[in-house]
Amino acid sequence: MGALKIGLQLYTVRDSAEKDFEGTLRAVAAMNYEGVEFAGYGGKSAEELKALLTELGLTAIGSHISLEQLENNLEGEIEYLKTIGARYGVLPYLQENDRGSDEKWLALIEKLERFGEAFRKEGLIFGYHNHDFEFTEKLDGNYVFDTIYEKVSPERLQVEMDIGWVQYSGLDPLAYIAKYKGRLPLLHLKDYRKGEPGEQIDTVELGQGDLDLPSIIASAEEADVEWIIVEQDRCANPPLEAVKTSREWLSENYKS
Template structure:
């Protein structure tokens, strides 16, 4: 099995970073996480964040950037990513009013334009799914697949949230295999099945329903670069949750290397 990096999506710790962004990053590094994916920078200047990451030996994997920021602040977002040494820019979510078929046709055009601009600066653009991409079609094809069928790989890569894939009723192993060599980032998420339509009850790795060990094996076969832990909501204090997920990874994945 190929050794993939272990990262954390900092959105998981949003309540903690709201009061102590730097201190939270230090705790994440001490847990053994090797990289972080941002969803905001806590008001820290790019140069200061770069220096802090270097001190902590944390890789800046990339950042979740809202559609609004991509539309209105693209050049500043590019400059920040380049300063901190991040290789990925990811659109993480779309507002409810932007999810119908006609809106998606416009997004396809925009995403290609964003991808071209990021590529010019040596940054890879990707899209992170939830469940709604499996519920809308464009010309008979579900949006998740239409995105990647209609936009060239050099302009759009996959950041697959495997928890949402399974929640949507799709086979996570089949979807990982389908996007081999176009899936550099995999959000590793566990959840317990609940009533459809009530959202996703995310839990620490190993406490839910996903076949995580086979998923990690499939990710390695698909040439995933980073396994990124993300927990949308935490029943326990968030730092405890991400520490527990890291321990699960140490015991069920990292111990092989």
């Protein structure tokens, strides 16, 4: 059990990154984030991005890669990750037309096997990032989330657990972290306040929502998580200000 490393999913600051990708990375590095997880590369070549990350002292954790990109440019995505020194490629989300039936989930599982094998052969790690629908839909009598990991081998698929969505779905986040010990290198810390039924999830800065973050972080250490990754879907405050607040909360409340 080692100290957790602290990263940021750059989707959180997507508006800033779209206007000034390099400036956004510089701001994130100045906040003492140790690494970043990408959701797009700001139009930079892999070589350019590698040089910038080296200059800033930021680790490339990995990248969120859409199903369409994985299907149409798998080799290119893998090569880009290798060049920037990243270890993880993660499928972050499924559109509604890619899920919702046993047939669609089974087809996805076949794809996850294929993608994961391609990553494994190149020395990289493939993962899947959950939302809430993996806990509202079932396959083979279990939540889809669990069935996916039962059917795809750990060598081909690791867990990137979004702990906010786990709790939002009414499940015990500490139990789920413990359940996937040894297969859970990446944990997304997404704090939120649960509103009225039917409302969108209200994501907030760390420490301002419903999650028992100290217990979650302690459980992550016990489960051999490598990276805890800050992510906020929508920010009431300016996103760069929000992720700075979250990083400061971690500095004050987590001593590695």
